Amino acid sequence: MARLDREQVVSAAIALADEAGLDAVSLRGVADRLGVTPMALYRHVASKDDLLDEMADRLYGELDLPAAGEPWWDALAGIARSTREALLARPWSVPLFARPLAGPHGRALDEALRDALVSAGFSARDTAELHDQLSGMTFALVAPELVGMPNRAAFERGLELLHDGLEARLRRR
16 A cells, blocks of 8 residues: 555545444544554544544535625524534444544634624633534434435524524523
8 A cells, every 4th residue: 555644544444434433433444444453544644533523624615605795694504514414424424423522624614603703793701602503403404304304494494483582592691
C-alpha cells in the first residue's frame, strides 16, 4: 500500500461504518481494511475517540452551510435539512453527530448556527442555549425516519413549529 495518511484512515473508517455500522469501527477493523497493523494507525489517529471525532468532522463537512448574509431562518432550516439528509444517508452516524463540534468543519457548523441565531436578534445567552436545543430538536424530527417511517412532510411541519416558536421568543424580548 502507498504511504498511509489521516484522510485514508478516516475514509476507511467511514467505509467500514457504511458497510457494517458504527459498532464495527475499531482501530483493528480499520487497520485490517487498510492492510496494515493497528499500530500503523497511531501515526494518524491517537485513539478510537480521535478517529470518531475525525469521522464526525468529515460528516459535518458534507453538510450544506448557509451563504454569508442568508436570512437567519433560511440558514437554520437549511442546516436542519442538510443534517436530515446526512442522517438518512448514514443512520449509523447519529452518535457521531452527538459528539462535540471539533475540527474545522465542526467549528464552521458551530459558527454558522451561532451567526444565524445572532443575526435573528437572540442574545449571546439565548444563542448558547438555543444552539444545543436546535440540534436536539433536529434529531428528534428525524428520529421517526431513522426507524423506518419516512415522512419529509412531518419533518417540514416540525420545522414550521420550530420557526414559529423562535419567532414568538424573539417577539417576547
